[in-house]
Amino acid sequence: MNKDILICGVGGQGTVLASKIIASAAMEEKKTVHSAETIGMAQRGGSVTSHVRIGESYSPLIPHGSADLLLAFEPGEAVRNIKYLKKDGVVIVNTVPTDPVGASSEDNSYDASVMTDYLLKKCKCIFVNSEEVCKEFGSSKFFNIVILGIATGADVLGVSFDTVQDQLTKRIPQKFLEINKKAFMKGYEIGSNAQI
Amino acid sequence: MKEYLMGNGAIALGAMAAGVNLVAGYPGTPSSEIIETLSKYPHEGLHLEWSVNEKAALEVAAAAAYSGARAMVTMKQVGLNVASDPLMSLAYVGVKGGMVIVSADDPGPISSQTEQDTRRFADFCRIPVFDPATPEEAYVMIQDAFEYSEKYSTPVLFRPTTRVCHAYASIDVEDIYKPREYEGFVKDSKRWVIFPRLSYINHGNIEKRNVSIAEDLSSYGFNSVACPAAKKAIVASGVSYSYVKECLKGNTDVRLIRVATAFPFPESFMLEALKGADEVLCFEELSPYIEEQILKLSGRHKLAIEVRGKLDGEVPHNGELSVEIVAKILKEYLGEDIGLEQIDVSDSPGLPVRPPVLCAGCPHRGSFYAVKRAMQGKKAYFCGDIGCYTLGNAMPLDMVDTCLCMGAGITMAQGLDHVNEDATSFAFVGDSTFFASGITGVINAVYNEADMILCVLDNSTTAMTGHQPHPGTGKNMMGNIVDKVDIEKVLRGIGVKTVMTVDPLDLKKSVEAVKDCASLKGVKAIIFKSPCIAIAKPSGKCCVDSEKCINCKKCIREIGCPALAGTEKGVSIDMDLCTGCGLCEQICPVEAIRDLEGSRS
Structure with a gap:
């Protein structure tokens, strides 16, 4: 079965690793997979997306209205990208906003609750606060692995728990593996208990 | 073996499967990962280099191809402008070993100054061009490009676009790299020395040869027709072909013609493909090249066919195409709704704008700020250049008044100085850009007595394109440690008398250096030296x-x-x-x- 997964966030949040893990897990399960990423100037603090397409597809980018799942590392970016989502698609979204640079002058900062309220009105959502769930790991940088765990636990990723965990072992340096596995399990629990 | 590869990786490994002997290039999005991929796979017997710029890369490769070796050059589309001088001449001279010039186009543009179309360059130089639609195709097509190059003794262009370069797919690749055997350089001045007489003769031969290539390409597998009986036709090339296929899923009532080789235009293929069609709609990014060829064809052969596309305003001239744009145009053309049902986002709340910015801790921020502080209240012009430091234009720094092309900041600062006597002219250039095309500009300034301050933002890498080494870093792509070319010594050697090196993160000293330079006549240089924060270990918090x-x-x-x-x-x-x-x-x-x-x- 085809599965389109869009990952979005702000440059530097670790979206690329998340997409690589999903793609290689799908390959491991002998599925056809394609993906595409934002590379270049926009990586420097701009909005970034990764498109992962499992199953037969032609366009390297997911067409609007086609994504089964949106993994949003930032609430404003989730809203920016829900045009990609299918009508019955699922959004897993970090509720902690990343203020745009210069937001400090107040006019470009925004209210994250406006974004989460809007998402709730439009689609099926799982909300998660990256600061709270990542507290025990010491950095929000582990959120990319947590969110993969949530998607796996909620059974919306299209690849199995075992293959994703295998990919963590293959792709993450030994030194950081244990903590990343914990982050993945933490997400898995959240996902398993989520109501969507 | 199966590998999950980026389009650029597919090009790299495809070239290895073709036994390429030498690859040279200059980094530039979206082409940089081709050479980076090659360096990561076992490649004993392959000479691999980041050249100092695209012109150098092409000349290095040309001589290898004269020697019968297979050679590849990689660059982004604006790099082809830099390499165009040797390329135009090389097109007349030709090659012996296969030579492929990969010039990656960037519709959008996403990370470039222009939306130029490499297919037009192919036409301009009169050499073939290949245009892959997917990474899978790129792997096969780059090997074909080498074959055609050798068969017709001509350099060949290979033109992927961003969405092909940066898309990933699983590809079955050759396990072992076997470099081609080749004869070595054989002296033959009638062949390898370009003279007006040789160009005159070869010009005629090339035009004749291109007719044969067009015939040959008319049966090339990637030039294809689906559903040839339909009255309505669509022509597509490159990634636009993938977009059209995505839109047409399941629809078989339209004739889909794909052109993978825009020049020499495969006329007999197209004549056959259009037979019996009433109208044809062209989808291609950048320029309406194929559309124009079909118009020419229909004029010469008096075809009763309506040609639609960019030239009649249906398809946008600028920017990328997408499934959404193609679907909207196809809806009009085919009279059926082919788009997907979408969530209504017309009531979306206002979203924050996120322009790219210099990273936290980027030493360029210190350099720009020091110059800004030192020149506060004084009239000064700031000429920028191509690299991360173009981002110095953003607020609140606002320190880039001009930016044109690689190396232009240095020479434009001179032009501003010569006609604006009351202001101080600054040029900002990165270390890699300095080596690529900055040095001649500094010599020009010294020779023509410009008053200017050159700021070399030396972060010891080519940062914007993904941290490639360059002559100042002491490493090359053969994995060797080499002598560093010292920017300060270069500047002194070409006649710059005042050269200061400062740490841009030391604000006080940096401001003083700028003030000192501003009080002097002539060409002055400040090297702001501090490593790129994306690769250096942070010093603390x-x-x-x-x-x-x-x-x-x-x-x-x-x-x-x-x-x-x-x-x-x-x-x-x-x-x-x-x-x-x-x-x-x-x-x-x-x-x-x-x-x-x-x-x-």
């Missing part, structure tokens, strides 16, 4: 003493570091982003920012 912070936000207003955020209670520093560069610390008027205890190693 800064923190705000909330007791002392008066919430004036001067730090944020002056330097706009992404790690700084304003809150009601005062400024806060994002510990995940801060690298401890200390620039904000030097700006704070009440000394509220300091090193986080124990963060310095």
Whole structure:
């Protein structure tokens, strides 16, 4: 079965690793997979997306209205990208906003609750606060692995728990593996208990 | 073996499967990963280099191809402008070993100055061009490009676009790299020395040969027709073909013609493909090249066919195409709705704008800010260049008044100086750009007596394109440690008398250096030297003493570091982003920012 997964966030949040893990897990399960990423100037603090397409597809980018799942590392970016989502698609979204640079002058900062309220009105959502769930790991940088765990636990990723965990072992340096596995399990629990 | 590869990786491994003997290039998005991929796979017997610029790369490769070796050159589309001088001549001379020039186009443009079309360059030079639609195709097509190059003794262009270069797919690749055997250079001045007489003769031969190539390409497998009986036809090329296929899923009532080789235009293929069609709609990014060829064809052969596309305004001239744009146009053309049902987002709340910015801790921020501080209240012009430091234009730094092309900042500062006597002209150039095309500009300034200050932002890497080494880094792509070319010595050697090297993260000393230079006549240079923060280990972290912070936000207003955020209670520093560069610390008027205890190693 085809599965389109869009990952979005702000440059530097670790979206690329998340997409690589999903793609290689799908390959491991002998599925056809394609993906595409934002590379270049926009990586420097701009909005970034990764498109992962499992199953037969032609366009390297997911067409609007086609994504089964949106993994949003930032609430404003989730809203920016829900045009990609299918009508019955699922959004897993970090509720902690990343203020745009210069937001400090107040006019470009925004209210994250406006974004989460809007998402709730439009689609099926799982909300998660990256600061709270990542507290025990010491950095929000582990959120990319947590969110993969949530998607796996909620059974919306299209690849199995075992293959994703295998990919963590293959792709993450030994030194950081244990903590990343914990982050993945933490997400898995959240996902398993989520109501969507 | 199966590999999950980026389009650029597919091009790299495809070239290896073709036994390529030498690959040279200059980094540029979206082409940079081709050479990077090659360096990561076992490649004994392959000469691999980041050349100093695209012109150098092409000349290095041309001589290898004269020797019968297979050679590949990689660059982005604007790099082809730099390499166009040798390429135009090489097209007349031809090659012996297969030679493929990969020039990656960037519709959008996403990371480029122009939306130029490499297929037009192929036409201009009169050499073949291949246009892959997917990474899978790119792997096969690059090998075909080498075959055609050798068969017709001509350099061949290969033109992927961003969405092909940066898309990933699983590809079955050759396990072992076997470099081609070749004869070596054989002297033959009638063949390898270009003279007017040779160009005259070869010009005629090339036009004749191109007729044969067009015939040959008319049966090329990637030029294809589906559903040839339909009255309505669509022509597509490159990634646009993938978009059309995505839209047409299941629809078989339209004739889909794909052109993978725009030049020499495969006329007999197209005549056959269009037979019996009433109208044809062309989808191609950048210029309406194929559309124009079909119009020419229909004029010469008096075809009763309506040609639609960019030229009649249906398909946009600028920007990328997408499934959405193609679907909308196809809906009109085919009279059926082929789009997907979408969530209504017409009531979306306003979203924050996120322009790209210099990273937290980027030393360029210090360089720009020091010049800004030193020249406060004085009339000065700031000529920028191509690289991360183009981002110095963003507020609040606002330190880039001009930016044109690689190396232009240095020479434009001279032009500004010659006609604006009351202002001080500055040029900002990165280390890699300095080597690529900056040095001749400095010589020009010395020779023609310009008054200017050159600021070399030396972060010891080619940062914007993904941290490639260059002559100043002491490493090359053969994995060897080599002598570093010293920028300060180069500048002194070409006649710059005042050359200062400072640490841009030391604000006081940097401002002093700029003030000193501004008081002198002639060409002065300041090398702001500090490693790119994306590859250097951060030196520590800064923190705000909330007791002392008066919430004036001067730090944020002056330097706009992404790690700084304003809150009601005062400024806060994002510990995940801060690298401890200390620039904000030097700006704070009440000394509220300091090193986080124990963060310095």
